[in-house]
Amino acid sequence: MEFKKIQLNxxxxxxxxxxxxxxxxxxxxxxxxxxxxSNIVESLKWAMGETSAKSMRGxxxxxxxxxxxxxxxxxxxxxxxxxxxxxxxxxxxxxxDMDKVEVRRxxxxxxxxxxxxxxKEVRARDAQMFFxxxxxxxxSPSMISQGRIGALVTAKPTDRRAILEEAANISGxxxxxxxxxLRLNAADTNLKxxxxxxxxxx
Ligand code: ATP
Numbered sequence: 001m002e003f004k005k006i007q008l009n010x011x012x013x014x015x016x017x018x019x020x021x022x023x024x025x026x027x028x029x030x031x032x033x034x035x036x037x038s039n040i041v042e043s044l045k046w047a048m049g050e051t052s053a054k055s056m057r058g059x060x061x062x063x064x065x066x067x068x069x070x071x072x073x074x075x076x077x078x079x080x081x082x083x084x085x086x087x088x089x090x091x092x093x094x095x096x097d098m099d100k101v102e103v104r105r106x107x108x109x110x111x112x113x114x115x116x117x118x119x120k121e122v123r124a125r126d127a128q129m130f131f132x133x134x135x136x137x138x139x140s141p142s143m144i145s146q147g148r149i150g151a152l153v154t155a156k157p158t159d160r161r162a163i164l165e166e167a168a169n170i171s172g173x174x175x176x177x178x179x180x181x182l183r184l185n186a187a188d189t190n191l192k193x194x195x196x197x198x199x200x201x202x
Contacts, residue, residue: 001090001134003044004100005083010075011046012039015066041145047080047105049115049128050138062109079106084134091133092172103127133172 003022008014013036020040029037042056046064053061068074081104089096095117105127107113115127131137141152141163152160165174 002085004085007081010066010078043080045138047082048131048138076109
């Protein structure tokens with residue numbers, strides 16, 4: 001799996017449609033202070049399903065929408081697409097056979113945000129799982145924001161486990177296991193309740 005393109009439209013300082021092509025090899029983004037370098041990294045996190053406005057340096061999720069400048073009107077919609085090359089056929093079963101997958105997130109003022117995979121609307125969880133199955137995601141240890149290197153070095157062993165799990169390609173399994181545990185607990189509660197009702201009938 002490789003990220004091939006990120007497309008931003010109305011996201012933070014990127015008022016107009018902007019394409020970032022990610023070529024083979026190492027990609028560097030350079031520019032003066034405040035030109036939007038961190039916004040690009042945040043756009044990736046956001047499209048991968050980030051739910052915390054704080055981690056997007058905002059007080060609410062709508063803060064990611066371009067809020068205008070002295071010579072440009074604000075926008076009502078922000079969109080970010082990530083185009084993934086999946087010619088080595090990895091990840092979520094449903095998308096494994098596809099050579100190219102586009103994950104898009106769109107937010108509209110007062111209407112919340114929606115996710116799409118290959119133009120079909122999906123749940124936030126589906127987009128998050130898609131990236132988790134590719135061993136990445138909004139909270140991936142490989143997304144290192146400013147000041148995070150120090151935090152990783154001094155992290156507790158339990159927090160560092162996430163890095164090892166990602167390296168071992170089991171991040172998606174971990175989420176699924178947690179969900180399975182929740183379902184099992186719910187089923188157990190239902191069984192106990194059914195048992196109580198049966199006893200009352202006897
Ligand atoms: P540095 O090198 O200082 O870390 P940077 O290149 O990473 O800077 P960012 O932090 O990505 O820059 O971008 C900051 C800019 O984005 C600021 O000019 C800010 O006004 C602008 N910005 C943030 N959110 C929005 C928004 N919703 N609408 C318009 N502009 C925004």
